[in-house]
Amino acid sequence: MIGAHLPALQVVVPLLAAPLMVLVRRGGFAWLLATAVSWVSLAIAITLALRVYESGTISYPIGNWPPPWGIEYRVDAVNAYVLVLIGLVASIVAPYARLSVAAEVPRDQHYLLYTMYSLCLAGLLGMAITGDAFNLFVFLEIASLSTYVLIALGRNRRALLAAYQYLVLGTIGATFYVVGVGLLYLTTGTLNLADMVVRLREVQEIRPVLAALAFVTVGMGLKLALFPLHFWLPNAYAFAPSAIAALLAATATKVAIYVLLRFYFTIFGPSLVFERLPMAEILIALSVAAVVIASLVAVFQRDLKRMFAYSSVAQIGYITLGMGLVNEPGLTGAVAHLFNHGLTKGALFLLLGGVALRLGGTNIDRVAGLARRMPLTSFGIVLAGLSLIGTPGSAGFISKWYLVVGAVERGNWWLAILIVASSLIAVAYVWRFVEMAYLRAPQAGAAERIEAPAAMLLPAWIMVAGCIYFGLDTSFSAGGARAAAEALLGGLR
Amino acid sequence: MRPESALLAALAIPVLGSLGIAACRRHPDLRETVTMASAVALFLSVLSLVGPVLDGARPEVSLFQVLPGIGFAFRVEPLGMLFSLVASGLWIVNSLYSIGYMRGNREQHQTRFYVCFALALACTMGVAFSANLLTLFIAYEGLTLITYPLVTHHGDDEARRGGRTYLALLLGTSILLLLPAIATTWTAAGTLDFTDGGILGGRLSDAATGALLALYMFGIGKAALMPVHRWLPAAMVAPTPVSALLHAVAVVKAGVFAVVKVMVYVFGVEQIADLKSVDWLPFVSGFTLIAASIVALRSDNLKRRLAYSTVSQLSYVIFAAALLTPLSVIGAALHIAAHALGKITLFFAAGAIYTAAHKTQVSQLDGIGRRMPWTMGAFVVGAVSMIGLPPTAGFASKWFILSGAMAAGQWVSVAVIAASTLLNAGYFLPIVYRAFFRAAAGEGHGEAPASMVVALTLTAAATIGMFFYADVPLGLARAVVGG
Structure with missing residues (x-):
């Protein structure tokens, strides 16, 4: 019965694909395998999600060692949702990558890139699926190390510096996380997350637990680019190969947010995190700062990739803001925004990859008159940009709606106003592109049509279509998020 | 035609028309024929709804469930009927006029112009027939965005400036004021459906009702209440057919239409008649x-x-x-x-x-x-x-x-x-x-x-x-x- 082993296969398939690629050492083969692996991962993730929505949480003991002694993979409404997001994004980015990578990375490194791609995928999926705190750390390291390599493969020499920056900060983050887990192990004597929940309730001496909370918060805060721990992100996204930027923007930070959600709501429990400690206030304050400051910084970027990278810091702020609201609409908004923003930012970075391919860069001055030269790419950026702003009818609106309702329900009027007001800053930076691409003439002697190749345009437009589709039919995106929010808030009741 | 089909047709015809216009971009005469045909077809399907609506029918269709309990839904009621009748009827005349104007003045980008125009009409129909505040809001914002390329049609500095004012005021008011107003209505009433007699009925305090009304009145920037009226003179940089149909009829009327609709079907005229706060x-x-x-x-x-x-x-x-x-x-x-x-x-x-x-x-x-x-x-x-x-x-x-x-x-x-x-x-x-x-x-x-x-x-x-x-x-x- 292979069906019973799907939770293990979710991680094992991409993990085993990686050494196979190194053995064969062929770029084309590696790409094919990476694409196949991504699609298989998506299929597994969807199957698992359907199973969870139908019959509840799935527990899978690795090697038949029963939890809490062995490692347990545990899929519930929360991480099923995250798994689908990772699988979906990887499945769209992988086919796109071939042409983009061929243009940006030396031929002899292609197979290495896809190896790292598969490892990164395995790491991210593993972080999401595992029910074991230390196993989570292992996957975190797998995902992080492969990400450092992926970023360093960018053709600009500054990619090396960006990768190094992220390496240092990412390592600090991982270390903080593992220290936090160590403290938890010290007090509870278990690494199994579900078991830890039970034992934490009996802990009398609370101080090490609080210290663990602080370590996990800072550690994951670094990985998810929580303001002001976001300094690695803009360079990493701007200098990584385009396909990798799309993958990271849509998934890497999102998984870190999932881990934080898991620790706050399931393990430490909302009563400890939000009632005994002012974590809600801290999260809200940092999120507001992220949303406002990072958005403003985005307005003044000259490079579109950096601009959208700063916008990511701001959008992550919306997600953590929803966490800080600690009510069902807020949390639904946060989880839905994981998905909606993943799609939106993925689409943007894929389209920018096409721009980089054709124009040799994504500086704002280069895209003058782009609408005439790359009409489909330009229009795609506009549509995804509208989703970023949160225009009704787009995916971005759905999450903003829940966040606003969550703020209103909590009686935080100024917060509701802030959420909507900051969308206007997004209008400002998206419209810089619109005016440049649509209302300026192309530079002299550059009038010919140079639309991106179909093999890149199609995946990008699938994501753009998703940005619109999930703004109208939200039965999965918001429905799944709601189920996740209910599961997370289960501890409150 | 059944009223429900006519309603769907009224929403679909301008969208299909815009596709047809784009497909015929190499043949201007054919392209203009498509515009005229879409306009006539739209008017006829809207017209076919008048009889049933006057007889008391309220045809409705629901397409998606956007948020739990809030569908992307349409329902024809008398006010929307009147608005859609005027807008679709004038589209025919305006198309006739556009052809003369755009050719007479040798305007650029005529295909884009007609495509956006048809889509603007689709959004207008969406506003007119919306069954709830969320659908109205989606169509309303769509109308702002799809008319932006028409306002900035000439692509020069003046158009860019006009476009900025247009967008900043219309998007600014709707995001900053209208969206919180709708969210508040949802939190208070638990529904966003337009209902005879209103949905708020005493669920908010008097002062809150007054404040909410202010959010709506200034949030619906298309109604051009001072001081949020500046977008309208700014929009005059557009070619005149745009000013004529969109900035004298469709867009601005979408604004006042939304205002009346909110007053009648969200607040309820009788409900707030005695309130000091309004x-x-x-x-x-x-x-x-x-x-x-x-x-x-x-x-x-x-x-x-x-x-x-x-x-x-x-x-x-x-x-x-x-x-x-x-x-x-x-x-x-x-x-x-x-x-x-x-x-x-x-x-x-x-x-x-x-x-x-x-x-x-x-x-x-x-x-x-x-x-x-x-x-x-x-x-x-x-x-x-x-x-x-x-x-x-x-x-x-x-x-x-x-x-x-x-x-x-x-x-x-x-x-x-x-x-x-x-x-x-x-x-x-x-x-x-x-x-x-x-x-x-x-x-x-x-x-x-x-x-x-x-x-x-x-x-x-x-x-x-x-x-x-x-x-x-x-x-x-x-x-x-x-x-």
Whole structure:
């Protein structure tokens, strides 16, 4: 019965694909395998999600060692949702990558890139699926190390510096996380997350637990680019190969947010995190700062990739803001925004990859008159940009709606106003592109049509279509998020 | 055709039309045929709904579940019927006019123009038929965005500046004020469906109701209540057919339509009639009414004068609805139609003058009536309707608004209406005087292209026609207040 082993296969398939690629050492083969692996991962993730929505949480003991002694993979409404997001994004980015990578990375490194791609995928999926705190750390390291390599493969020499920056900060983050887990192990004597929940309730001496909370918060805060721990992100996204930027923007930070959600709501429990400690206030304050400051910084970027990278810091702020609201609409908004923003930012970075391919860069001055030269790419950026702003009818609106309702329900009027007001800053930076691409003439002697190749345009437009589709039919995106929010808030009741 | 199918057709036809227009981009004549065919088909399907709606049917369709309990849903009620009828009918005439204007002035990017125009109509139908606030909001924002390329059509610095003001004010108000208003309504009422008698019924305190009303009134920036009216003069950088159909009919009427709809179906006229906290609205709209007229009086640019006249006339609708009497609400509904007919005629005339004589300022219009008798004749009809004199459509709506004010014993309101009538006369009659009674200067020219002249004659005739044959609009307007 292979069906019973799907939770293990979710991680094992991409993990085993990686050494196979190194053995064969062929770029084309590696790409094919990476694409196949991504699609298989998506299929597994969807199957698992359907199973969870139908019959509840799935527990899978690795090697038949029963939890809490062995490692347990545990899929519930929360991480099923995250798994689908990772699988979906990887499945769209992988086919796109071939042409983009061929243009940006030396031929002899292609197979290495896809190896790292598969490892990164395995790491991210593993972080999401595992029910074991230390196993989570292992996957975190797998995902992080492969990400450092992926970023360093960018053709600009500054990619090396960006990768190094992220390496240092990412390592600090991982270390903080593992220290936090160590403290938890010290007090509870278990690494199994579900078991830890039970034992934490009996802990009398609370101080090490609080210290663990602080370590996990800072550690994951670094990985998810929580303001002001976001300094690695803009360079990493701007200098990584385009396909990798799309993958990271849509998934890497999102998984870190999932881990934080898991620790706050399931393990430490909302009563400890939000009632005994002012974590809600801290999260809200940092999120507001992220949303406002990072958005403003985005307005003044000259490079579109950096601009959208700063916008990511701001959008992550919306997600953590929803966490800080600690009510069902807020949390639904946060989880839905994981998905909606993943799609939106993925689409943007894929389209920018096409721009980089054709124009040799994504500086704002280069895209003058782009609408005439790359009409489909330009229009795609506009549509995804509208989703970023949160225009009704787009995916971005759905999450903003829940966040606003969550703020209103909590009686935080100024917060509701802030959420909507900051969308206007997004209008400002998206419209810089619109005016440049649509209302300026192309530079002299550059009038010919140079639309991106179909093999890149199609995946990008699938994501753009998703940005619109999930703004109208939200039965999965918001429905799944709601189920996740209910599961997370289960501890409150 | 079943009413439900007609409703879906009305939403789909402009979208399909835009695809057809894009497909025919290499064959201009075919492309314009597609525009005309879509306009006629749209009008016919809207028209087929009138009978059932007057008989009390309320056809509805629901397409998606956007949020739990809130669908992307459409429902035809009398006010939306009236609005969609006016907008779709005028699209036919406006398309005729556009063809003459765009070709006569050798405009660029004509395919983009017609595609966006058709999509703007789709959004307008979406606004008119929306069954709940969320659907209205989606279509409303869609209308802002799809008209942006039309406003910035010329692509020069002036267009870019105009576009920025347009977008900043319309998106700014709707995101900053309208969205929180809708979210608050949802939190308070647990539904966003437009319902007879309102959905808020006492769920909010008086003060909160007043504040929520303010969020709606200023959040619906398309209704151009001062101080959020500045986008409308800014939008005048667009080609004149855009100003005519979109910025005198579809977009601005989507604004006041939404205002009336919110007042009638969200707050409920009877529910808030006695509230002290909503008393400010007649003053704010009355102020806009007068102040915009004064600005119009001082504008030499013809389109700018017309734009400020629109700001003023839109406030008539808000003002009438804010009087919160059945008669004045009927007047508000009628005025949506009446002003549309008159103002599109005036804009058509302005565009015809620009095409034939390349004149944009009022002070340049000496003697033009003798060179362009049809155009200026139509202009006179439009102006008379704006002032509100018989035998034009403007008289009918003003009559109801005035009766409503008198019935409520609101003499200040009566004075506001009287003053504005004088002001309207003050800024339109001098144009008529110049055109017909002053000697012309400079070289001679004739009428604009025939399709433009036909179009403006048709709308002028309709302006007079609505005075004599007011059964359908009046029937629909009465049905809004359930009479």
